Amino acid sequence: MKRFTLPLILLAFSVSAFASTNRFNYDVSHMSSPTGIEALHSQIERYARSYCHARTSSLAGKRACVKGIEEEIVEKINDSTLTAFYQTGGHAASVASR
Numbered sequence: 001m002k003r004f005t006l007p008l009i010l011l012a013f014s015v016s017a018f019a020s021t022n023r024f025n026y027d028v029s030h031m032s033s034p035t036g037i038e039a040l041h042s043q044i045e046r047y048a049r050s051y052c053h054a055r056t057s058s059l060a061g062k063r064a065c066v067k068g069i070e071e072e073i074v075e076k077i078n079d080s081t082l083t084a085f086y087q088t089g090g091h092a093a094s095v096a097s098r
Contacts, residue, residue, distance in 0.1 A: 024073050037085050044073050045090075 024047055030036035045066075052065035074086045 026077070031079050031082060037081055038090070040082060041085055041090055044070055044086075047073070 024044070026040055026043060030040040030043075048066040048069040049062075051069055052062045056062045056065050070086065074083055
């Protein structure tokens with residue numbers, strides 16, 4: 001089972017906007033099925049929420065942070081099925097039909 005680590009450059013959603021380097025680990029085998037894509041998407045969401053919760057205090061700031069981090073991770077993974085799943089708001093039906 002292959003595992004990849006993506007180095008991410010994430011901007012803090014605050015006035016100072018300091019850049020930091022973080023890693024998101026994922027299992028490539030997740031991309032072989034609709035259930036795996038859904039699990040990977042959930043993992044990305046949890047990572048983004050955890051990261052942003054610790055760095056942003058306002059609700060609007062957290063939402064913007066989570067969205068930005070999710071987009072960056074999905075873009076860096078660069079898998080068309082995961083991208084489609086993310087762009088449809090995480091609906092499994094869109095993945096199952098591919």
